[in-house]
Amino acid sequence: MWRSIASNALTLLIVALVLAAGAVAWGKAQYTAEGPLESAICLRVPSGTNMRSVSQDLAEQGAISAAQVFRIGADYTEKTSQLKAGAFLIPEGSSMEEIVDIVTRGGASTCGTEVVFRIGVNATEVQVRELDPVTQAYVEVAEFAPDAEDLVVPEKYTEVRATSDARYRVLVAEGTTVWRVVESLKLADFIDGSVEADEMPQEGMLAPDSYEVRAGSDVDDLIARMTAAQEARIAKVWAERTDGLPIESPEEMLTLASIIEKETGIAAERRQVASVFVNRLNQGMRLQTDPTVIYGVTNGVGVLGRGLRQSELQSDSPYNTYVIGGLPPGPIANPGLASMEAAVDPDETPYIFFVADGTGGHAFAETLSEHNANVVKWREIEAQRNGN
Structure with a gap:
């Protein structure tokens, strides 16, 4: 009798172990398998929330098939205590394992x-x-x-x-x-x-x-x-500068880059504009650029909001490049990387003049007569725009 009882108990134990092993295998498969989410969602995890609330929210949104398996998996991998607050992008088909990683990884929110x-x-x-x-x-x-x-x-x-x-x-x-x-x-x-x-x-x-x-x-x-x-x-761009430039320091490079930045907002023009200023500096010509004069008037505070006056174009301001030779004493704005790169690697052109062409860009010229013709065209465009 006792042998029969022992045998039955052993059988039951084996069955229980097999069932338990099967349950573990099933749970692991559920945890790592592709999830049921058909479209990506933004999961919000408020501060103070626990993994139980997160699992219930995910289940309600159709992102996971079993909230309990999700929690057990998080516990088993020791990530339950690592839950982060934020808004997280949960891609379609994410497994429970992947979702647990997303909400415990940390860093900035990825959606919301x-x-x-x-x-x-x-x-x-x-x-x-x-x-x-x-x-x-x-x-x-x-x-x-x-x-x-x-x-x-x-x-x-x-x-x-x-x-x-x-x-x-x-x-x-x-x-x-x-x-x-x-x-x-x-x-x-x-x-x-x-x-x-x-x-x-x-x-x-x-x-x-x-x-x-x-x-x-x-x-x-x-x-x-x-x-x-x-x-x-500045350090990177200056280290990669081309030879023979008429600028002698990173500070001068930054000043030239700021002038280029203020003269054109068209990426394709930056190196052409840079070439004009480099050619002028090499030839000992004045830069004659309005943005530097404007900076001398405003000191970088506010917006001028009007055209430059003749008295300002003739002033002895150190930023008046119609009067002074070379570069002004410092930058006139915060230039972007592209303008800095243009300052140290300008196009090779013969241009020493440019003026607006009416399209948002500029017309470049090698001679004064060509430049004057471009100026006439620009004034005609201005007059048409002003209804004159």
């Missing part, structure tokens, strides 16, 4: 709402946009100018500021001045602090680029990142 703070040459704007998880393209949902006199902050922006998973990005355009960047950042309510007057970076030393920032981060840290990025670009 993004606030883009754009600092332009003449204007600043805030754009709120959301990532469509299916197309993975951003869709604008709100926009406003933070310095508008009749400012009305969109309700959507207020809602976003109250959440913890929104991403923030600061975009600095090529050709901005240091003053413009610093003043604009004062309007960014998601960044703390302000730059004191005696701590202003030197003109030209803030790299135009896109910077991801965290809400509540310090403005000094952001300025330091911009400065470090520009220093790195």
Whole structure:
């Protein structure tokens, strides 16, 4: 009898072990297999959420087939305690294993709402946009100018500021001045602090680029990142300069690049514009460029908002390149990388003149007579535009 009982118990134990092993194998297969999600989703994980809530949310959205298997898998791989808050893009067909990795990996949110703070040459704007998880393209949902006199902050922006998973990005355009960047950042309510007057970076030393920032981060840290990025670009570009240039230092390169930046916004023209200024410097000619004169009038603060006066074109300002020889004493804006590269590797051309051609670009000329003819054409275009 006891042998029979022992035999039956052993049989039951073996069956139980087989079933358990089968269950483990099934669970592992479920955990690593392609998931049921048919279209990508944006999974929001609020701060303080646990893995149970995440698994239930995923199950309700059809991203996983078994919430319990998801939790057991996270526990078994010791990732439950590593859950991160944020908004995460979950691609279609993601396995439970892949989803656990996504929500525990850390780093910036990969989807959801993004606030883009754009600092332009003449204007600043805030754009709120959301990532469509299916197309993975951003869709604008709100926009406003933070310095508008009749400012009305969109309700959507207020809602976003109250959440913890929104991403923030600061975009600095090529050709901005240091003053413009610093003043604009004062309007960014998601960044703390302000730059004191005696701590202003030197003109030209803030790299135009896109910077991801965290809400509540310090403005000094952001300025330091911009400065470090520009220093790195200057060093790299100067080390790769061509021979025989009429510029003798990285500082002069930055000054020339800033003039190129202000003279054209067309990428294909930068090296041609650079060639004109290099040819003039090589021939001992004055640069005669309006943007430097404007900088001498404004000191990089604000926008001139009118044409230059004859008195300004004849002034003894160190930035008046109609009067002084060579380069002005320093940069007149923050140049982008492309303008710096053009300054140290200009096209080889015979041009020493250029003027607007009416298309947004410029007409280049080798002789004064050719240039004067181009000027006449430009004035005719201006007159037509002004209805004269």
